[in-house]
Amino acid sequence: MLWPERPGLAFILIVSLVLIWTFGFQVHDEAVFLLYGEPPEDQPERDFLDVAMKVEFPAPINYAPIQEICARTTFRPGLLFSCEGQHGGVGMLRNQILKCIRYAIHAGAALVVPTIALRNAKELWDIETKTEMGLEYLFDREAFDTHLLNGCPGMRIYERAEDFPFYEQRVRTGEPLTLIGSQFELDYPREGLRHPREWRHFFDWWLDGRSISIQTEAPVHIHMGQSFLEYPVIDDGEAFVHEFGKILSFRSDTRALAAKILWELMETFDIEIDPTQAINSNTFYGAHLRLEQDALWAWPPEEGWVFGAMNTQFDEQFKNLQRTGLEVVYVASGNRTVVDVFAESARMRNMPISVVTKEDLLTGDDRRMLDNMTFDQRGLVDFLVMFKASAFMGVAHSSFPWTVALRRHELSRYKGIANEGSDLMRDEYSIIMGMTADYPYVDPFVYSIWP
Known part of the structure; x- marks a missing residue:
């Protein structure tokens, strides 16, 4: 037995150690709060965000x-x-x-x-x-x-x-x-x-x-x-x-917002996203809807651009969604009205999906940061989120979906120009909708874009 002749001293020392131990953790917690601006119980989120925004898709650059x-x-x-x-x-x-x-x-x-x-x-x-x-x-x-x-x-x-x-x-x-x-x-x-x-x-x-x-x-x-x-x-x-x-890496603030969106997708819809993995299966679907003002001006449906029309883009996306079985749909579009119509169209078809955008998922300071960005800066956030989607689809007359699909194709089992037998490009991760005949002209993105 320790200090058999002075039990009072032993009691005082034990109580003191307990107090020091407890106070030490309080000091550590306060330091963490001062460093990160959040209580320590948010450590899993911080770890997730730190990894998600630092990993270059699909792997760090090899010089x-x-x-x-x-x-x-x-x-x-x-x-x-x-x-x-x-x-x-x-x-x-x-x-x-x-x-x-x-x-x-x-x-x-x-x-x-x-x-x-x-x-x-x-x-x-x-x-x-x-x-x-x-x-x-x-x-x-x-x-x-x-x-x-x-x-x-x-x-x-x-x-x-x-x-x-x-x-x-x-x-x-x-x-x-x-x-x-x-x-x-x-x-x-x-x-x-x-x-x-x-x-x-x-x-x-x-x-x-x-x-x-x-x-x-x-x-x-x-x-x-x-x-x-x-x-x-x-x-x-x-x-x-x-x-x-x-x-050319995208701005760090857009990487941070994209990481936060991935976290919010996981928390809101109870899906598992491992930020260390390039693409996680069975998480969310990425739909790129190219129906903004400049798109309607450049590729008018009345001049033969079949997928320049809202309904034809919707139809292709819904068919692919049913094939994948995914229920969370992240939409990239610079036209909020189009997104709302897309969500309503899915509801009218009794499709069991949740349609969300970056504006839906970001709140507080994150949302204010997004709102202060220009049209193209906000587009960077969508690029980064779409890279990580379990399945992705877009049109052939836009460089955005080609850039996303070709970068994701690096992970594909298919070599060369990916095509599983239909659509201009189709592999296990991405689809560029339609065939050549569906477009008056298809720019040679597949030959001339660095993913």
């Missing part, structure tokens, strides 16, 4: 395939590429920036950080405004610098063209020389440029024809204009295709 491609190029002092004012929806805009970077790699050029043309908030179809935003408007700037420099260590990145060495002594000190990537092969097929690996040779020949030589102290500035879906991405190999798009 090796990018490094292999960049190692084929000799980077040249005195050559600078820029691609200011890139425009389009998020999917196309992202692809245009990646394509500009790819041409800069071919040429062996340094790069000015790309900028983005701000969409007209009142007229969504107006995407070629003069208002220019920095790359961070949609993408994680720090991740861009890190990924590009690690993947392509020979390339130099500049905030402004004027920061380039000897820029004031450049060839033709007025406007930069303008070039589009497709101008050396104007008759290329749907599959893209026939000779992408000869692009540097064509570029140098083009400079020679203008009596321009690249010199360190007399640099050349090339502005890359926008051409449309002409680069055959698979030419660089499947491994490169899988990794190159990860250079």
